[in-house]
Amino acid sequence: MKNLLNSVILFFSFSTFNAYSFEAAVAMPDSYSAQVAKDILQDGGNAIDAAIAAQFVLAVTLPEAGNIGGGGFMTIFHEGKGDFLDYREVAPLAASRDMYLDKQNNVIPHLSTFSILSSGVPGTVDGMWQAHKKYGSKTWQELLAPAVKLASDGFIVHPVLATGAQATIRRFKEQNINVNFADYFGAVEAGKVFKQPELAATLKRISDNGRDGFYRGKTAHIIAKYMKHNDGIITEKDLANYQSKWRQPIQETWRGYDIITAPPPSSGGIAIIQWLAMFDLLKQEKPIEHNSQRYMHFLAEIGKRVFADRAEYLGDPDFYDVPTSKLLAKPYLQKRIANITENRISATETIKPGLHESRDTTHFSIIDKWGNAISNTTTINYTFGSGVVVEGAGFILNDEMDDFSAKPGAANIFGAVGGTANEIQPNKRMLSSMAPTILLNEGKVEMVTGSPGGTTIITSVYQSILNVIEFNMTAEQAVNAPRFHHQLLPENEIWHYDGINADVLSALQAMGYKVVPDTFGDVQLIINRGNELTAASEKNVYSRGVSLVFD
Numbered sequence: 150m151k152n153l154l155n156s157v158i159l160f161f162s163f164s165t166f167n168a169y170s171f172e173a174a175v176a177m178p179d180s181y182s183a184q185v186a187k188d189i190l191q192d193g194g195n196a197i198d199a200a201i202a203a204q205f206v207l208a209v210t211l212p213e214a215g216n217i218g219g220g221g222f223m224t225i226f227h228e229g230k231g232d233f234l235d236y237r238e239v240a241p242l243a244a245s246r247d248m249y250l251d252k253q254n255n256v257i258p259h260l261s262t263f264s265i266l267s268s269g270v271p272g273t274v275d276g277m278w279q280a281h282k283k284y285g286s287k288t289w290q291e292l293l294a295p296a297v298k299l300a301s302d303g304f305i306v307h308p309v310l311a312t313g314a315q316a317t318i319r320r321f322k323e324q325n326i327n328v329n330f331a332d333y334f335g336a337v338e339a340g341k342v343f344k345q346p347e348l349a350a351t352l353k354r355i356s357d358n359g360r361d362g363f364y365r366g367k368t369a370h371i372i373a374k375y376m377k378h379n380d381g382i383i384t385e386k387d388l389a390n391y392q393s394k395w396r397q398p399i400q401e402t403w404r405g406y407d408i409i410t411a412p413p414p415s416s417g418g419i420a421i422i423q424w425l426a427m428f429d430l431l432k433q434e435k436p437i438e439h440n441s442q443r444y445m446h447f448l449a450e451i452g453k454r455v456f457a458d459r460a461e462y463l464g465d466p467d468f469y470d471v472p473t474s475k476l477l478a479k480p481y482l483q484k485r486i487a488n489i490t491e492n493r494i495s496a497t498e499t500i501k502p503g504l505h506e507s508r509d510t511t512h513f514s515i516i517d518k519w520g521n522a523i524s525n526t527t528t529i530n531y532t533f534g535s536g537v538v539v540e541g542a543g544f545i546l547n548d549e550m551d552d553f554s555a556k557p558g559a560a561n562i563f564g565a566v567g568g569t570a571n572e573i574q575p576n577k578r579m580l581s582s583m584a585p586t587i588l589l590n591e592g593k594v595e596m597v598t599g600s601p602g603g604t605t606i607i608t609s610v611y612q613s614i615l616n617v618i619e620f621n622m623t624a625e626q627a628v629n630a631p632r633f634h635h636q637l638l639p640e641n642e643i644w645h646y647d648g649i650n651a652d653v654l655s656a657l658q659a660m661g662y663k664v665v666p667d668t669f670g671d672v673q674l675i676i677n678r679g680n681e682l683t684a685a686s687e688k689n690v691y692s693r694g695v696s697l698v699f700d
């Protein structure tokens with residue numbers, strides 16, 4: 150299961166004095182983004198510069214999830230202050246609530262996932278542009294240069310990319326999904342150089358013209374024309390109108406740590422805080438052994454309640470009044486755990502909302518020598534997004550529209566359900582689980598964590614936090630300890646990594662759980678313990694992460 154070749158931990162140092170005597174560290178989903186982020190940091194750039202350069206590199210070297218055709222969230226800790234950039238996609242102006250339903254009100258298979266209609270208006274380029282305007286220290290062109298070069302000169306294909314692309318092409322064929330993914334990615338071969346000339350030209354226009362190199366002019370024209378010829382709905386107006394947003398991050402204290410994490414339109418931040426706080430309320434003084442039956446049952450019970458709230462109350466805050474503070478209030482959470490017992494599973498249908506998403510996406514974590522930190526999760530939704538490549542512009546479009554609720558109660562590709570709060574409306578952001586998170590201890594960064602994996606993102610993030618803070622694991626242990634996930638539906642299913650004790654799994658089955666082997670995503674984690682940085686990239690069959698600590 151473990152691909153040891155994929156993870157390299159290197160150490161090198163900055164001699165420059167800095168306020169926190171910090172080294173720098175990156176935990177990245179591939180070797181190219183790791184190297185570029187390191188180069189930018191060593192060349193005097195800050196964490197935001199490194200993040201922007203890495204984001205564009207990943208659009209070239211990690212096409213499963215890295216992107217310019219998608220969106221994401223960036224949690225920032227800069228000069229002692231938390232900030233949050235929402236560059237999530239929005240529904241096109243011509244989108245409508247029932248656009249994925251047939252005349253009988255049934256969800257039409259594959260329309261919201263693998264079709265020309267699956268895509269929200271991409272937010273990544275505007276997001277990076279806004280991040281650069283507010284925090285960047287290097288020139289935009291310097292930050293784009295590595296991506297342009299890798300697209301134009303090519304890069305060596307990792308076996309995980311080759312296997313994933315071939316499996317995706319087979320899946321599209323088997324399921325009669327008519328997208329052009331194979332025309333662009335049919336030639337990827339492990340160990341061989343892969344060039345993307347159309348993408349290189351698009352990245353060059355973005356390098357030359359900034360935001361307008363994507364949302365106006367030639368690129369916008371190519372996208373809109375491609376849409377029109379293929380019965381898509383994204384127009385030049387949609388592109389010109391797109392705006393990423395600076396938002397107040399969720400900032401909550403837990404066990405004395407300040408957790409800075411994603412606010413709505415992500416469900417991730419709220420869910421993580423709920424999960425951690427309810428765990429503490431349940432645990433009380435009695436220690437709970439890691440991955441024991443009691444631990445897994447309690448966290449599954451909490452998961453039922455977290456996901457019931459998610460389905461009812463979470464959506465784009467610009468369209469729906471998300472009751473964030475009520476959902477995080479201690480008395481509310483105390484009430485939520487009141488009927489959890491040690492030996493019995495709560496019946497799924499009794500868990501109502503309380504106030505009355507291989508899955509893909511990718512994540513990276515960065516700390517610079519000044520103690521600034523970036524936790525960035527970015528996505529085109531499912532692996533290789535919609536499978537639709539914009540002809541002439543060479544990038545894959547997202548299938549993020551599937552993160553909306555196509556119909557109340559109908560599960561999306563990650564099994565998540567929703568209702569009015571997350572129904573489709575023009576220009577609205579679809580609900581996300583992405584949860585880029587930073588933990589502070591007395592004003593300094595203690596942990597930077599995040600993960601891909603659809604709805605399991607939430608679990609990967611909160612369990613990485615528990616692994617470090619509750620169970621005192623090293624970074625390497627924390628990302629590779631087997632995780633498990635429950636999300637209300639499917640009923641009483643616990644998805645789990647290999648490596649959980651067989652007796653524990655049998656005991657959970659005896660209680661009535663169905664246990665299903667799975668792998669969620671690759672956590673990218675940096676820990677600062679006593680001003681000593683360690684970083685780790687999870688090793689699993691889908692990952693090729695690289696972590697570097699600069700000493």
Ligand code: GLY
Pocket residue numbers: 506510528529530531549552580581582583603604
């Ligand atoms: N597309 C996965 C998420 O945003 O949660």
